[in-house]
Amino acid sequence: MTTRPIAVVGASAAGLAAAEALRRFGWTGPLALIGDEPHLPYDRPPLSKQLLHGTWDPERLLLRTQEQLDPLGLDLRLGTRATGLDVAARTLTLDDGERLDCAGVIIATGVAARTLPGADALTGVHTLRTLDDALALRGRLAGGGRRLVVVGNGVLGCEAAAVARELGHEVTLVGQDPVPMAAAVGTAVGELLAEEHRARGVTLRTGVVDGFDTEGTTVSAVRLADGGGGGGVTRLAADTVLLAIGSTPAVGWLGDDPALDTTDGLRCDAYCAAAPGIYAAGDVARWEHPVHGRPLRIEHRMNATEQGMAAARNLLAELAADGADPQERRPFAPVPYFWSDQYDLKIQAYGPTAGADRVETPVLDRAGRRVLALYGREGRAVGVLAAGLPPRRIRALRAVVATPLPWEEARERIDAATATG
Amino acid sequence: MKITVDADKCCAAGQCVLIAPEVFDQRDEDGVVVLLDAEPPADQHDAVREAAAICPAAVIEVQA
Numbered sequence: 001m002t003t004r005p006i007a008v009v010g011a012s013a014a015g016l017a018a019a020e021a022l023r024r025f026g027w028t029g030p031l032a033l034i035g036d037e038p039h040l041p042y043d044r045p046p047l048s049k050q051l052l053h054g055t056w057d058p059e060r061l062l063l064r065t066q067e068q069l070d071p072l073g074l075d076l077r078l079g080t081r082a083t084g085l086d087v088a089a090r091t092l093t094l095d096d097g098e099r100l101d102c103a104g105v106i107i108a109t110g111v112a113a114r115t116l117p118g119a120d121a122l123t124g125v126h127t128l129r130t131l132d133d134a135l136a137l138r139g140r141l142a143g144g145g146r147r148l149v150v151v152g153n154g155v156l157g158c159e160a161a162a163v164a165r166e167l168g169h170e171v172t173l174v175g176q177d178p179v180p181m182a183a184a185v186g187t188a189v190g191e192l193l194a195e196e197h198r199a200r201g202v203t204l205r206t207g208v209v210d211g212f213d214t215e216g217t218t219v220s221a222v223r224l225a226d227g228g229g230g231g232g233v234t235r236l237a238a239d240t241v242l243l244a245i246g247s248t249p250a251v252g253w254l255g256d257d258p259a260l261d262t263t264d265g266l267r268c269d270a271y272c273a274a275a276p277g278i279y280a281a282g283d284v285a286r287w288e289h290p291v292h293g294r295p296l297r298i299e300h301r302m303n304a305t306e307q308g309m310a311a312a313r314n315l316l317a318e319l320a321a322d323g324a325d326p327q328e329r330r331p332f333a334p335v336p337y338f339w340s341d342q343y344d345l346k347i348q349a350y351g352p353t354a355g356a357d358r359v360e361t362p363v364l365d366r367a368g369r370r371v372l373a374l375y376g377r378e379g380r381a382v383g384v385l386a387a388g389l390p391p392r393r394i395r396a397l398r399a400v401v402a403t404p405l406p407w408e409e410a411r412e413r414i415d416a417a418t419a420t421g
Numbered sequence: 422m423k424i425t426v427d428a429d430k431c432c433a434a435g436q437c438v439l440i441a442p443e444v445f446d447q448r449d450e451d452g453v454v455v456l457l458d459a460e461p462p463a464d465q466h467d468a469v470r471e472a473a474a475i476c477p478a479a480v481i482e483v484q485a
């Protein structure tokens with residue numbers, strides 16, 4: 001009998017990490033890496049930073065060169081979409097009609113950018129998730145029009161606004177929340193970012209998009225509903241609009257097999273398993289975090305790699321369970337990490353900062369643009385964020401939230417750490 | 422083992438330093454990676470491979 005393949009669906013950060021880890025941890029059988037984008041696996045964070053800015057070309061984003069991939073012996077299928085999965089049989093269907101009977105499957109299909117009705121048909125309205133998106137937006141910004149409206153003031157909207165300002169555009173940043181990135185990092189840190197954007201010349205607006213004005217099929221303004229029930233609208237003239245209004249997990253292709261729970265991502269247990277032989281990793285995976293005791297879905301770059309590796313290890317352990325050399329599966333219990341670059345500010349955070357019910361800022365030096373914030377949930381400190389502090393001290397903060405401590409204890413440890421800085 | 426780093430791509434995540442502190446450090450000014458030992462001894466090799474795999478910006482390249 002020939003060995004059935006392991007298939008990794010989604011050829012980006014999480015999928016590549018999973019494929020490499022499968023080889024590192026000893027899978028010598030056939031290994032398919034299936035991705036619907038035509039490009040070799042590339043990195044997304046620079047899309048809204050160096051690539052949009054024009055300082056990096058697309059080749060610089062490649063996570064691996066072809067020469068680095070060759071030794072992995074992958075059955076690499078780019079430009080190929082998985083269109084269905086029979087969970088019990090572990091059979092994948094691909095858009096070229098092929099069916100793959102697999103020993104195991106790792107799902108790493110990420111998320112797709114949300115858009116607004118009618119936006120896709122308009123010239124000048126963009127989203128930013130893929131390399132092609134970023135190149136299209138970069139091309140549009142280079143085309144002469146100077147007025148950019150960014151809809152959505154989360155991390156992506158803020159980063160793109162910063163780059164466009166640096167490129168000399170007139171930038172308006174519109175959010176439903178008056179404070180940028182408030183959902184992710186709380187209002188104190190958000191206010192600091194708001195000040196930074198204002199100081200750099202970005203106009204901040206609060207509002208809900210009601211629609212677009214057009215000239216022919218090209219956008220000419222964004223209409224904001226004024227609220228207050230009067231039905232009034234404000235028009236923001238625009239040559240280019242970037243919709244940065246969040247994302248939807250790419251689970252649609254899985255259909256509605258009752259064996260899988262696909263409400264807000266693919267639900268997995270603490271081992272990143274969604275069903276026997278079926279694992280998930282990266283932005284698409286909602287798994288039971290054993291330390292935080294609740295399901296988390298993390299759309300950050302570091303998690304994609306770590307979870308890809310964890311899913312690979314656990315899938316192999318499951319497959320080997322009846323073999324001669326059984327390995328234990330291990331719960332996936334990372335300390336989540338993310339960073340964001342805006343102008344010359346670098347924000348770094350450990351632990352889940354979103355969903356906090358308490359935030360304090362032991363360091364908040366607006367003029368010096370230094371901040372340290374602690375995030376709590378149900379009496380315990382779960383996350384910490386810093387900007388403008390030396391790397392050594394930021395790394396040390398990780399230990400404070402690696403296991404959620406009672407709030408007061410974490411506060412004391414933070415105070416001790418900042419006193420000796 | 423021979424290590425090279427493409428420091429321009431480093432996003433200062435510091436994961437490499439957490440995993441292999443004898444081989445990697447970060448610059449004080451901006452957190453960009455500093456390679457302390459380009460040809461580390463054998464007892465460091467596993468940690469270095471782990472750091473290369475986990476680096477979120479594909480900065481670290483390891484040869485044999």
Ligand SMILES: Cc1cc2nc3c(=O)[nH]c(=O)nc-3n(C[C@H](O)[C@H](O)[C@H](O)COP(=O)(O)OP(=O)(O)OC[C@H]3O[C@@H](n4cnc5c(N)ncnc54)[C@H](O)[C@@H]3O)c2cc1C
Pocket residue numbers: 009010011012013014015034035036037043044045046047048080081082083108109110111128129130156250253281282283284298299300301302304337338339340341
């Ligand atoms: C512009 C931008 C900036 C970012 N900046 C930061 C940052 O500063 N810091 C940070 O921590 N994180 C950042 N992120 C988030 C980070 O990039 C993601 O967390 C990471 O890319 C997730 O990797 P992934 O492999 O899980 O998913 P993705 O990168 O989304 O990859 C999924 C892949 O699967 C493919 N796919 C989907 N469905 C199918 C199918 N049915 N068949 C085949 N292939 C399929 C997709 O096309 C895609 O190529 C940023 C993201 C973006 C878009």
Ligand code: SF4
Pocket residue numbers: 430431432433434435436437438445447452453454475476477478479480481
């Ligand atoms: S892990 Fe990678 S990105 Fe982070 S500091 Fe080290 S080299 Fe730089």
